[in-house]
Amino acid sequence: MEPDLVNKAWNGSEKCQRCRIRELVLFADLQQDDFEQLHHPIVDIELAPGDTLYKEQQKPEFVFTIRSGMIKLVRYLPNGSYRIVRLLQQGDLAGIETLNNTAYLHHAIALQDTSICRIPIENIDQLNQHSPHLYKQLTARWHRVQSDADIWLAELTVGNSKKRIANLLLYLAQQSSTEHFFLPHREDMGALLAITTETASRIIAEFKRLKYLQVESQGALIDKDKLKHIS
Amino acid sequence: MEPDLVNKAWNGSEKCQRCRIRELVLFADLQQDDFEQLHHPIVDIELAPGDTLYKEQQKPEFVFTIRSGMIKLVRYLPNGSYRIVRLLQQGDLAGIETLNNTAYLHHAIALQDTSICRIPIENIDQLNQHSPHLYKQLTARWHRVQSDADIWLAELTVGNSKKRIANLLLYLAQQSSTEHFFLPHREDMGALLAITTETASRIIAEFKRLKYLQVESQGALIDKDKLKHIS
DNA sequence: CGGATCGTTGACAGGTATCAATGCTGGTGG
DNA sequence: CCACCAGCATTGATACCTGTCAACGATCCG
Numbered sequence: 001m002e003p004d005l006v007n008k009a010w011n012g013s014e015k016c017q018r019c020r021i022r023e024l025v026l027f028a029d030l031q032q033d034d035f036e037q038l039h040h041p042i043v044d045i046e047l048a049p050g051d052t053l054y055k056e057q058q059k060p061e062f063v064f065t066i067r068s069g070m071i072k073l074v075r076y077l078p079n080g081s082y083r084i085v086r087l088l089q090q091g092d093l094a095g096i097e098t099l100n101n102t103a104y105l106h107h108a109i110a111l112q113d114t115s116i117c118r119i120p121i122e123n124i125d126q127l128n129q130h131s132p133h134l135y136k137q138l139t140a141r142w143h144r145v146q147s148d149a150d151i152w153l154a155e156l157t158v159g160n161s162k163k164r165i166a167n168l169l170l171y172l173a174q175q176s177s178t179e180h181f182f183l184p185h186r187e188d189m190g191a192l193l194a195i196t197t198e199t200a201s202r203i204i205a206e207f208k209r210l211k212y213l214q215v216e217s218q219g220a221l222i223d224k225d226k227l228k229h230i231s
Numbered sequence: 232m233e234p235d236l237v238n239k240a241w242n243g244s245e246k247c248q249r250c251r252i253r254e255l256v257l258f259a260d261l262q263q264d265d266f267e268q269l270h271h272p273i274v275d276i277e278l279a280p281g282d283t284l285y286k287e288q289q290k291p292e293f294v295f296t297i298r299s300g301m302i303k304l305v306r307y308l309p310n311g312s313y314r315i316v317r318l319l320q321q322g323d324l325a326g327i328e329t330l331n332n333t334a335y336l337h338h339a340i341a342l343q344d345t346s347i348c349r350i351p352i353e354n355i356d357q358l359n360q361h362s363p364h365l366y367k368q369l370t371a372r373w374h375r376v377q378s379d380a381d382i383w384l385a386e387l388t389v390g391n392s393k394k395r396i397a398n399l400l401l402y403l404a405q406q407s408s409t410e411h412f413f414l415p416h417r418e419d420m421g422a423l424l425a426i427t428t429e430t431a432s433r434i435i436a437e438f439k440r441l442k443y444l445q446v447e448s449q450g451a452l453i454d455k456d457k458l459k460h461i462s
Numbered sequence: 463c464g465g466a467t468c469g470t471t472g473a474c475a476g477g478t479a480t481c482a483a484t485g486c487t488g489g490t491g492g
Numbered sequence: 493c494c495a496c497c498a499g500c501a502t503t504g505a506t507a508c509c510t511g512t513c514a515a516c517g518a519t520c521c522g
Contacts (some may be wrong), residue, residue, distance in 0.1 A: 083384060097377055139330065149381070153384060155308075198479075201503085205502060391479090391509070429510090430509090465510090465520095465522095467519085468517100470518095471515085474511105474512105475513105477510090479506100483513090486500080
C-alpha cells in the first residue's frame with residue numbers, strides 16, 4: 001500500500017464519519033474500527049446534467065453512493081433507443097450489481113447536478129470479510145432495488161399514457177424532500193414510461209393547461225388530488 | 232428446542248446434502264458444519280397449478296427454493312386487476328425480500344406442477360451469523376432479481392404487442408431446459424406484458440396460424456428465427 | 463347433458479405512434 | 493448588442509394499434 005493512498009483513505013473515512021447524511025448512506029452502521037479497514041480512497045464527485053457516471057461495458061471498480069441529485073440507469077435497446085429502468089436519489093447505491101463480480105448492468109447518467117461518493121469495490125469486499133456491519137445496509141439496498149423495480153413494473157407500465165404520466169409525477173413528488181421536484185425531459189419521460197416523446201409532451205402540456213402541473217424556477221409543482229384522480 | 236424439530240431439521244439437512252440439483256439452489260456452498268446449524272425443519276412442498284405459495288400480507292416465516300416448475304409473482308392493483316412482475320424457475324428463491332425483516336412483496340402462485348423447498352428464515356439468519364458460506368449465494372439471488380427485473384422492463388414492456396409476445400416466447404424458450412416450454416394462459420400473458428387478454432389471444436392465434444408457434448402435449452415450440460425477426 | 467372455464471374472433475371507438483412543421487429559449491460568436 | 497443556431501417542447505394530421513364489449517367455440521368434468 002502506498003503511503004499517499006493510505007492518507008487519502010484516512011481522509012475519506014474521516015469525511016464519512018462526519019457525513020451530513022450518514023444515516024442515509026451505505027456506511028450508516030460502521031464503527032470506528034471499520035473505518036480503519038478502508039484502505040482505498042473514497043472520492044467525492046460532482047456531476048452536471050448529462051454526465052455519465054459509468055457505462056455498461058466499463059470495468060467495474062467502484063460503487064457510488066448518491067448524496068444529492070438524481071441519476072438515471074439506462075439500458076440501450078438493439079434498435080438504438082433506450083429505456084430508463086430506474087431513478088436513483090439520495091441514499092441510493094449505484095452499481096450494487098458489481099459486488100457480485102459482474103459487470104455494470106446499465107449506463108448511469110446524471111439528470112441534475114449530482115453529488116456522489118465513489119467507493120472502491122475492494123473496500124466493500126474487505127469490510128464484508130472482516131466486519132458484519134455492512135451486511136444489513138447492503139441487503140437493504142438490494143431490497144430497495146427489488147421494491148423499486150416492482151413499483152415501476154406494476155404502476156408505471158400499466159394503463160394509458162395519461163395515467164402513467166400522472167403516476168410518474170406523483171412518484172417524483174413523493175420522492176422529493178420539498179414541494180418542488182425535478183421534471184425530466186420529455187424524451188426521458190418517454191424512456192421511463194415506454195411511450196413516445198411526443199405523447200409525453202402532449203400530456204404534460206395538457207396537465208399544464210389544466211393547472212395540474214406548474215413549472216417554476218425551483219422545479220415542478222403538482223395538484224396531487226387531481227392527479228390521483230386520474231390514476 | 233423440541234426434540235422432534237431437531238430431528239426434522241437433521242432429516243432436512245441430510246436431504247439437502249444429497250439434493251440432485253444442489254449446485255443450483257441456495258445451499259450450494261454449504262459445508263457439513265453449516266448443515267448442523269439448521270435447527271428448523273426444511274420441508275418439501277408440491278404445488279398444483281393455481282396453488283398459492285404465499286400472500287403479500289402473510290406473516291413472513293419462510294423463503295422457498297424452487298426445484299422444478301414455475302411460480303408467478305403477482306401484484307394486485309387498486310382496480311382489481313393484477314400484474315405479474317416476475318417468473319421464478321428452477322434455482323430461484325421466492326420470498327428473498329423477507330430476509331430484510333419486511334413483508335412479502337407479492338403473491339406467489341404456481342403456474343405448473345411445482346416442487347419447492349420451504350426454508351425457515353431463522354435458518355438463514357443463523358447461517359448468516361455463524362458462517363460466511365451463504366452470503367455469496369444470497370448475493371447471487373439478489374443479483375438475479377435485479378437482472379430479471381431489468382430484462383422485464385427493458386424488453387417486455389416496450390414495442391407493440393406483437394413484439395412483446397415474441398420476446399416473451401423467446402424468453403420462455405430460452406429459460407427452458409428442453410425445446411418445449413410451458414405456455415401461460417392468455418390472461419397471465421396479458422398480466423406479464425401489460426396488454427389485454429384479448430390482444431394476447433389474437434396474437435398467439437396469429438402466430439399459430441403462421442406456424443411460428445406450435446402447441447404440443449409436451450409444451451410449446453417456436454420458430455426462433457421468425458420471432459427474433461419480429462422483435 | 464349442462465355448466466364452467468378458457469380461447470378465439472368481430473366490430474368499433476378511442477388512444478398512440480409516426481412523420482412533419484412550428485414555437486421557444488438559452489448560448490455563442492460576430 | 494443582436495442575429496443565429498441548436499436543442500427542446502409543442503402541436504397537427506393521419507394511419508394503425510389496442511382496449512372494450514360482446515358473441516361464439518372448444519374442452520373438460522360432474
